[in-house]
Amino acid sequence: MTPVAAAATPLELTANVRNLTGPRTGIEIYMEALLGALAATGSVQITALTWSPLGLALPGVREVIPVRRPDLPPGSMRGVLWKLWFDQWACLRDAPRDRPILYHGMDGFLPFALRRRDRCLVTVHDLGWQVHPELFSPRLRLMYGSLFPWVVRRADRFIAVSCYTADDLMRRAGVPATRIDVVHHGLDPAFLSGADPSARDGQPYLLAVGGVSPRKNTRRLIEAFVRWRGRGGRGAFHRLVITGISLDQEFVRSGLPDGVTLTGYVDKGELRRLYASAAAFVYPGIYEGFGFPILEAMACGTPVVTSSTGAAPEIAGGAALLVDPFDPDSIEGGIERATEPEEAERLRALGRERIRAFRWEDAARATIEAYRRAAA
Numbered sequence: 001m002t003p004v005a006a007a008a009t010p011l012e013l014t015a016n017v018r019n020l021t022g023p024r025t026g027i028e029i030y031m032e033a034l035l036g037a038l039a040a041t042g043s044v045q046i047t048a049l050t051w052s053p054l055g056l057a058l059p060g061v062r063e064v065i066p067v068r069r070p071d072l073p074p075g076s077m078r079g080v081l082w083k084l085w086f087d088q089w090a091c092l093r094d095a096p097r098d099r100p101i102l103y104h105g106m107d108g109f110l111p112f113a114l115r116r117r118d119r120c121l122v123t124v125h126d127l128g129w130q131v132h133p134e135l136f137s138p139r140l141r142l143m144y145g146s147l148f149p150w151v152v153r154r155a156d157r158f159i160a161v162s163c164y165t166a167d168d169l170m171r172r173a174g175v176p177a178t179r180i181d182v183v184h185h186g187l188d189p190a191f192l193s194g195a196d197p198s199a200r201d202g203q204p205y206l207l208a209v210g211g212v213s214p215r216k217n218t219r220r221l222i223e224a225f226v227r228w229r230g231r232g233g234r235g236a237f238h239r240l241v242i243t244g245i246s247l248d249q250e251f252v253r254s255g256l257p258d259g260v261t262l263t264g265y266v267d268k269g270e271l272r273r274l275y276a277s278a279a280a281f282v283y284p285g286i287y288e289g290f291g292f293p294i295l296e297a298m299a300c301g302t303p304v305v306t307s308s309t310g311a312a313p314e315i316a317g318g319a320a321l322l323v324d325p326f327d328p329d330s331i332e333g334g335i336e337r338a339t340e341p342e343e344a345e346r347l348r349a350l351g352r353e354r355i356r357a358f359r360w361e362d363a364a365r366a367t368i369e370a371y372r373r374a375a376a
Contacts (some may be wrong), residue, residue: 002123004094004342006185006368010044010045010060011043011044011045011102011368011371011372011375012045012047012073012101012102013038013044013045013046013047013102013103013104013371014046014047014092014095014103014104015031015035015046015047015048015049015050015103015104015105015106016049016050016087016091016105016106016107016111017031017035017048017049017050017054017106017267018049018050018051018052018086018087018091019031019052019106019107020032020050020054020056021051021052021054021353023181023245023265024268025070025292026125026275026292027106027107027108027125027336029188029242029292030106030123030125030185031106031107033185033186033188033360033363034057034106034360034363034364034367035048035056035058035061035361036190036234036360037186037361037363037364038060038364038367038368039058039060039061039374040059040364041304041365042059042060042109043368044060044368044371045060045062046058046060046061046062047062047064048061048062048063048064049064049065049066049091049092050064051065051066051067051068051069051086051107052065052068052069052325053065054057059295060200064075064094066086066090066091066092066093067084067086067090067093068093069086075130076369080139082113084143087109087111088111088112088147089111089112089113090115091111091113092111092114093113093115095113095115095118097366098244100115100117100118100119101118101119102118102119102120102371102374103118103119103120103121104121104122104123104371105118105120105121105123105155107238108122108123108124108125108148108151109122109147109148109177110122110150110151110154110155112150113308113365116155117201118373119156119374120154120155120156121155121156121157121158121159121370121371121374122151122155122158122159122368123158123159123160123161124158124159124160124161124165124169124289125165125289125290126161126165126168126287126288126289126310126311127159127165127168127169127172127173127288127289128215128287128289129141129144129145130144130168130172131172132215132286134214134286135214135215135286136215143180143214148173152174152175156179156374157179157180157181157370157373157374158175158180158181158303159181159182159183159367159370160180160181160182161182161183161184161185161290161311162182162289162311162314162315163182163276163311163314164289164310164311164314165182165289165290165311166180166182168365175235181366181369181370181373183363183366183367183370184290184315184357184358184360184362184363185292185295185358185360185363186358186361186363187267187289187295187296187299187355187358187359187360188296188360188364190268190272191272191275191295191296191299191300192299192355198320202240202277203237203239204217204234204237204238204239204279204281204339205239205240205241205277205279206238206239206240206241206278206279206280206281206335206339207241207243207274207275207278207280207281207282207297207302208221208240208241208242208243208281208282208283209242209243209244209271209283209293210242210243210244210285210293211242211243211244211245211246211247211248211262211264212242212247212248212251212252212262213244213246213248214244214248214286215247215286215287216244216283216285216286216287217263217284217286217307217325218246218248218251219248219251220284220325220326220327220328220331221240221282221331222240222256222257222260223328224284224328224329224331224335225238225240225257225259225260225273225282225330225332225335226257226259226260227328227329227332228332228335228336229259230345234336234339235335235336235339238259238279238339239259239260239261240259240260240261240282241261241263241274241278242260242261242262242263243263243264243266243271243274244263244264244265244266245264246262246267249348260376269349271296272296273299273319275296275297275299275300275302276300276301276302278297278302279303279338279339279344280302280303280304280335280338280339280344281294281302281303281304281305282305282306282331282335282338283291283297283304283305283306283307283312284305284306284307284326284331284334285306285307285310285312286307286309286310286325286326287309287310288307288310288311288312288315289310289311290311290312290315291306291310291312291315292317294306294312294315294316294320295315295354295355295358297351298319298320298351298352298354298355299351299355301348301351301352302348302351303320303321303338303339303343303344303347303348303351304316304319304320304338304347304351305321305323305331305334305338306320306321306322306323307322307323307324307325308322308323308324308325309324309325315326316354317354317357318350319347319350319351319353319354320347320350320351321334321337321338321343321347322334323330350362354360
């Protein structure tokens with residue numbers, strides 16, 4: 001494991017990236033993209049801790065497996081406890097005894113095994129479990145409530161993924177502004193090749209992501225879509241396609257209305273195609289700390305409807321229609337406007353301009369500056 005560099009470059013960094021052994025959702029996308037961007041700078045040497053091989057093949061990134069994960073049933077209590085043990089203790093079992101390390105908690109957590117002399121910073125993706133606890137399972141609320149106080153006490157610095165999240169850190173966790181760096185995510189360049197107007201031929205549809213889940217506000221979205229479709233006009237010819245793993249299984253089992261389709265998890269290539277072919281992307285989540293899909297849809301030339309709450313307005317930057325996520329009438333109105341030809345073209349032009357502000361190269365440079373402040 002690697003020591004902290006005192007003043008010279010490259011900095012030596014340690015991070016637990018075992019999340020990358022699973023499906024790619026928000027945090028995993030962040031980890032993978034940031035590791036690649038950091039490696040490309042040549043300014044950081046990274047020890048990437050994991051519990052099974054990742055095959056990252058990035059310059060300056062060394063994979064270390066302190067202990068291999070045993071074959072445990074998914075979601076079992078043994079599996080949960082083993083994961084906690086790895087994240088909090090075992091991941092740092094091979095830390096050098098004669099020197100400190102600089103540790104980045106990319107997933108929002110910090111190991112209990114960190115020593116006094118070690119320096120550390122953590123990326124806080126959101127505080128949704130505090131702001132809207134009703135959207136999280138009892139298990140997740142217990143985990144965050146147990147582990148986050150240690151993060152607040154131990155972190156030398158914090159990276160907030162949006163100004164909104166930084167404000168939450170100050171108001172809800174008492175973290176002073178002087179210890180927070182706001183670093184926006186970048187946009188995956190793969191989505192830049194997704195815009196193809198001819199792909200919109202065929203039966204039109206609206207796209208949503210995140211499956212059917214309380215946090216993504218899918219029940220209200222479906223209610224708004226059914227109303228819009230039932231009024232006739234343009235809506236009568238549209239479908240609603242929802243990608244992702246659904247957490248609200250009770251609602252799914254009760255049966256979906258006509259015109260609503262669940263695809264389950266889709267890979268990046270298929271998601272890009274779905275964005276590019278959609279008449280509009282509708283993302284009325286209750287709370288977002290950032291909102292990758294807003295930028296992905298814009299990059300694919302798709303009009304965006306998103307929430308007036310959380311970090312969504314900050315990320316959209318005036319290039320999307322904002323709706324009240326708690327009001328199905330407001331969501332329906334946003335859908336109606338976004339599918340009007342002139343408004344759709346206006347939103348596409350604004351989106352193409354907005355995405356220029358989000359580059360992983362910039363995020364990597366700002367993150368390295370945060371490392372230097374934490375290591376000072």
